[in-house]
């Protein structure tokens with residue numbers, strides 16, 4: 001069985017868990033507060049900025065020119081999406097390319113970003129790509145899920161979880177091509193390297209759930225500090 005098929009089989013429960021998460025349900029039913037949306041918006045734009053570094057590493061680690069060109073295309077799309085997102089930011093939360101780099105990174109976002117960045121030092125597409133492809137896959141699948149629900153059709157909820165479109169979907173879309181690359185690289189990898197790649201993918205899926213959870217609860221380092229130093233914390237994770 002190709003590695004990607006094995007990975008996707010094991011990733012299904014994580015997708016279902018995210019579909020059920022109250023943050024995702026809150027997008028469908030338009031029940032999230034503006035504070036919850038604001039937290040997500042701020043953390044996610046910084047997360048996407050971190051992905052720029054991951055995609056750069058993929059270009060560097062590519063084993064063929066075709067791979068490098070594909071990652072380069074994905075990078076161009078990432079930068080275009082970030083530019084348009086920055087332009088859309090409300091006056092109450094102004095972000096530009098410079099201030100983006102100073103966004104305070106809250107605990108789960110930090111954990112997820114570092115999980116992804118830690119793969120860079122392997123210089124291996126097979127190890128780096130799953131850390132990034134998991135979020136791409138999950139967002140595309142959640143987009144399909146949400147589109148199939150009777151979602152409340154009003155902004156700002158309408159624009160959430162809409163990553164998709166022709167560039168991402170179909171046999172020539174990014175996500176299928178990423179899985180093809182994982183399968184190609186897996187052919188010359190050891191079983192241990194293949195297992196490591198799978199576990200990296202699954203950990204990203206798990207951290208996606210926690211990313212929604214952190215936004216739902218608006219968890220900050222301050223909460224963690226209070227819980228630790230004042231001993232007044234309930235379960236924060």
Ligand SMILES: Cc1ncc(CN)c(N)n1
Nearest residue numbers: 044047048135136139211
């Ligand atoms: C947390 C998260 N994961 C994935 C994506 C899609 N690149 C995202 N915008 N945010």
